[in-house]
Amino acid sequence: MKSTLPAILTLVLSGCAQNSAHIEKRNGYYSLHDYQATGQNERVRFLVMHYTALDDSQSLKTLTEEQVSAHYLIPSEPAWIQGKPVVLQLVDERKRAWHAGVSFWNGRSNLNDASIGIEIVNKGFTEDMHGERIWYPYQEKHISALIALAKDIIQRYQITPDNVVGHSDIAPLRKQDPGKLFPWQRLAAAGIGAWPDSLTVTRYLADRSRYAPADVSVIQALLKRYGYDQIPQNGVLDEDTQKIISAFQMHFRPEDISGRADAETEAIARALIDKYRPAAAPALGPESASVANPASRA
Known part of the structure; x- marks a missing residue:
C-alpha cells in the first residue's frame, strides 16, 4: 500500500x-x-414492521411532524400505478429513522441504527366491554404492497429471515405492533421473514399436548438464544417473561398469545433455533433430552 x-x-x-x-x-x-x-457490510441489517394505530391523516402527520418517523408508510388505501402499489417513502434509506426506540434483538441494541422501518396504517386493537382485545385485520391491498416493498428491501440489503421482525419482537415489554393478525406465515411463504418447519415442531412436541406446561427456564433460555434479549433467566413466569413469551407467540403462534410456558411454544422455539441459530442451540438437561430427540425415549 x-x-x-x-x-x-x-x-x-x-x-x-x-x-x-x-x-x-x-x-x-x-x-x-x-x-x-x-x-465492510451493509448498514441495514434488520427490517422492522409496525402498525400506526391511527388513521391515514393522523399517521402521516405523526410520522412527518413529530419526534417519530419511519422509512416507509403503507396507507389504508394504497394507490396503484400500472398494476403496482404506491407506498410513501418518508425517510431516505441512507438515513436513520426514529421508529424502533429502545430496542434489542439477538445481541444488538438501538435498532434504529441498523434497520429500515415500515409502518402500515392499521388501528391495532380495541377492547370490548370485558377488556378483551379485538384486533383489526390487515387488508389484501396492505399485504400485496408490503410483500412488494419488503422483498425489494430484503434483496437489496441481503437481510436474513430471522432479522425481519416486528416492533413487539424488539421491544416486547412496551409494544404490541404489528399485532396478532399480522400475516407472518404468509410473508414467510413469500420469502419475507422466519417461520418454523412444521415437521420439526411436531418432532419437538414429542407426543405432548400443545398446551401442556413446559419448563419456564427452558423457554427463557430458548427465547434468549433466538433473539429476545430482554427475557429474564430466572426460571420464573414473572410479568416480563410472560410479556415476552406472549410477543413470541403473537409472531409464531397467534391463536394463543396468553404468555403461558407451554409445550408448543417450546417446540416452536427449538425449531426456529434449529433453522436459524444452529450454532446457538442450548444444551439440554436430562429432563428435556427426550423432548429434543424422541428416539431417545425408546
Whole structure:
C-alpha cells in the first residue's frame, strides 16, 4: 500500500484522473474510488414492521411532524400505478429513522441504527366491554404492497429471515405492533421473514399436548438464544417473561398469545433455533433430552 499511494497521489495531482468516473469532486477536496475495502457490510441489517394505530391523516402527520418517523408508510388505501402499489417513502434509506426506540434483538441494541422501518396504517386493537382485545385485520391491498416493498428491501440489503421482525419482537415489554393478525406465515411463504418447519415442531412436541406446561427456564433460555434479549433467566413466569413469551407467540403462534410456558411454544422455539441459530442451540438437561430427540425415549 505504501508503494501505490504515491502513484495514486501523483496521478490525481497531475490532473490525469480529474475527469475519471472514479474520482468525485467534493467541497474542498477530491475523493478517489479506485479501491474498496473488504472489511465492510451493509448498514441495514434488520427490517422492522409496525402498525400506526391511527388513521391515514393522523399517521402521516405523526410520522412527518413529530419526534417519530419511519422509512416507509403503507396507507389504508394504497394507490396503484400500472398494476403496482404506491407506498410513501418518508425517510431516505441512507438515513436513520426514529421508529424502533429502545430496542434489542439477538445481541444488538438501538435498532434504529441498523434497520429500515415500515409502518402500515392499521388501528391495532380495541377492547370490548370485558377488556378483551379485538384486533383489526390487515387488508389484501396492505399485504400485496408490503410483500412488494419488503422483498425489494430484503434483496437489496441481503437481510436474513430471522432479522425481519416486528416492533413487539424488539421491544416486547412496551409494544404490541404489528399485532396478532399480522400475516407472518404468509410473508414467510413469500420469502419475507422466519417461520418454523412444521415437521420439526411436531418432532419437538414429542407426543405432548400443545398446551401442556413446559419448563419456564427452558423457554427463557430458548427465547434468549433466538433473539429476545430482554427475557429474564430466572426460571420464573414473572410479568416480563410472560410479556415476552406472549410477543413470541403473537409472531409464531397467534391463536394463543396468553404468555403461558407451554409445550408448543417450546417446540416452536427449538425449531426456529434449529433453522436459524444452529450454532446457538442450548444444551439440554436430562429432563428435556427426550423432548429434543424422541428416539431417545425408546
